[in-house]
Each structure stands twice: as structure tokens, then as C-alpha cells.
């Protein structure tokens with residue numbers, strides 16, 4: 001039976017994003033009333049609690065995270081970015097874009113989040129486990145080399161990929177970003193590198209602004225090794241499964257990765273506050289199924305998931321739990337109490353304009369390999 005590594009640490013819930021007006025600093029002068037930041041501990045802590053209460057945790061191999069070293073951080077980030085975070089670590093501060101706050105010790109938590117992904121990936125590469133899920137916080141896929149943004153301080157997945165390439169000589173790595181927002185940070189980290197294929201499926205230009213166009217394909221030697229599939233708002237299970245089937249899987253087959261990493265955000269869920277998609281737990285289960293099966297076919301099942309976004313505290317747990325069940329080979333999945341409503345919402349099936357967006361990216365797959 002599968003052995004699935006699982007990383008979670010309670011300190012991830014102590015990353016303090018404070019009060020904000022959700023996305024902006026509160027400011028009475030502008031009518032911006034304080035409210036807890038969207039990227040608060042709730043949704044992620046509740047994923048862990050569901051994994052424990054459902055008993056799934058007993059089928060997982062718990063992996064303890066370690067903090068990433070400066071050296072590992074500098075594989076992706078500039079000394080200036082690290083210095084900015086170090087300088088603010090005692091007082092708390094912001095990762096750089098003014099919307100990514102952290103409290104005192106926030107860098108220590110961020111190092112442990114990135115290190116949690118490194119630990120999961122190392123365990124998979126070393127064969128300690130068949131596959132793994134790193135339930136980490138703060139997220140990472142928006143962090144750029146010299147600035148944090150979109151709630152991200154360090155590029156968790158980018159650092160893990162760079163670290164195992166250096167420490168274990170892993171050759172080609174594919175990163176599949178299913179978070180509803182563009183994985184701009186991971187894409188930028190490997191922009192000119194043909195040995196790391198970054199694929200991002202996301203809602204068209206929801207965040208970062210004007211980012212993640214299908215025309216963004218990498219540059220130099222890396223041209224063709226970044227793939228972007230912006231989908232229209234309202235895309236549900238049908239559109240997402242077609243996107244995976246017609247673009248992500250064929251791209252992986254041409255690239256022939258030695259390892260697949262998944263930037264697993266669940267904010268494409270049908271009730272997420274930070275996007276407008278309609279994916280449900282059954283949709284996420286099938287996405288997970290297709291990616292895990294492709295890893296089995298291409299690279300000995302070596303696949304690791306790193307948690308990114310996903311903000312509805314009630315539904316994200318069901319969506320993430322469904323994916324972790326697939327990794328662990330659970331046959332009888334936990335029932336999604338919302339399926340009867342969410343799975344039958346109108347236009348869950350593939351729509352013509354979604355098909356057109358998929359076709360535009362489908363054309364680019366032939367340039368891989």
C-alpha cells in the first residue's frame with residue numbers, strides 16, 4: 001500500500017497576518033474597516049484537524065519539517081530579499097507588496113514552511129515515502145527572487161525544487177500549479193531553465209494583476225518550459241478536468257519529469273472568497289487522481305504536493321482531504337456533504353469559452369521536449 005508522507009506543524013497556525021481590510025491595510029480614513037487577513041490560520045489548520053478527526057492521519061507517515069538554510073533560500077532569492085525579512089523579523093513587517101504582513105518571528109515560520117516542502121520532497125526523492133503532502137503556511141508561489149507578495153514570503157516550492165536538484169541531482173522537475181492564482185513566483189524562478197517545467201492553471205488575471213497570460217512561455221533556453229492556462233471565471237469541474245486532461249498531462253508526457261511537484265492551492269473551490277471558480281471536492285479528487293496516476297506512469301510515482309492558497313474554512317478542508325486520500329490510496333473517500341449542491345450547480349460541465357481557453361494552451365504543448 002502507498003506510504004504517504006505528511007508534513008504539518010502547529011506553528012504554521014501561528015504565522016500572524018493580523019488585521020487588514022482583507023487584502024489592504026485597514027484605514028478608517030478610506031472606510032477600510034479592520035478584519036482578519038484572508039490568509040489566516042483557519043482554513044489550513046482545519047484541513048489538518050479534518051485529517052486527524054477522519055482518521056486519515058493514521059494512514060500517513062508524519063514528517064517533521066526543518067527550517068530552510070540561508071543557502072537554500074539564496075538558491076531562489078536575492079540576498080537583499082533575505083536581508084529585508086531578517087531585518088523585520090524581530091518587529092514583524094511585510095514581505096514586500098504591502099499586502100503580505102507577518103508578525104515577530106514570521107521569517108522563522110516561513111523558513112519552516114519552505115523547509116516542510118523540502119522535507120516532503122526529499123522524502124519522496126529518497127524513497128522514504130511513495131508520495132507526500134506538505135500542509136504548510138505561509139504559502140509561497142507568488143514570492144519573487146527579490147520581493148514577497150500575495151501573502152508569500154519565500155518561494156516554498158521553488159526552493160524545494162532547487163534544493164533537491166542540487167543535493168540529489170534530480171534532473172527534470174515539473175511543477176503543476178493548480179492554485180486559482182497565477183504561480184508567478186515559481187514561473188519566474190525557472191524562467192530560463194528548460195529542466196524545470198512550470199505549468200499554471202488559474203483564473204484569468206485575478207492575481208497578480210495582468211499576470212499568467214497564455215503568451216508567457218519562459219525565455220531563452222527556457223522558452224516553451226513555462227505553460228500558462230488562464231481560465232474564465234465560473235470554470236467548474238468540467239473545465240478543470242479538461243484542462244488537466246488536454247494540457248497538463250500531455251505536457252508532462254512530453255517533458256518526462258523525474259519528479260512532479262504540485263503547488264496545491266484550493267482557492268478554485270466553489271465558495272472561495274478570493275476567486276470565482278466552481279471546483280468541488282470531487283473535482284479536486286479527480287485532479288489529484290490524474291496527477292498521481294501520471295506520476296506513476298512517468299516517474300515511479302514520485303509526486304509531492306505543497307499547500308498554497310484556499311480560504312474558505314469550511315470547504316477547503318473537504319477539498320484538500322480528498323487529494324490527500326488519493327495520495328494515500330484510500331478507497332472509500334470521506335463524503336463531501338456539500339456535493340449534492342455544489343456538484344450540480346448549473347454549467348459545472350465544460351463550456352465553449354472554457355474549451356477555447358484550453359485549446360489556446362493545448363497548441364503550445366507540442367513545443368515541449
Ligand SMILES: Cc1nn(C)c(C)c1/N=N/c1ccc(/C=C/C(=O)NO)cc1
Nearest residue numbers: 023099150179181207265274308309310
Ligand atoms: C483587490 C486588491 N487591491 N490591491 C491594491 C491588491 C493588492 C488587491 N488584491 N490583492 C490580492 C488578491 C488575491 C491574492 C491571492 C493570493 C493567493 O491566494 N495566492 O495563491 C493576493 C492579493
Ligand SMILES: [Zn+2]
Nearest residue numbers: 179181267309
Ligand atoms: Zn491562490
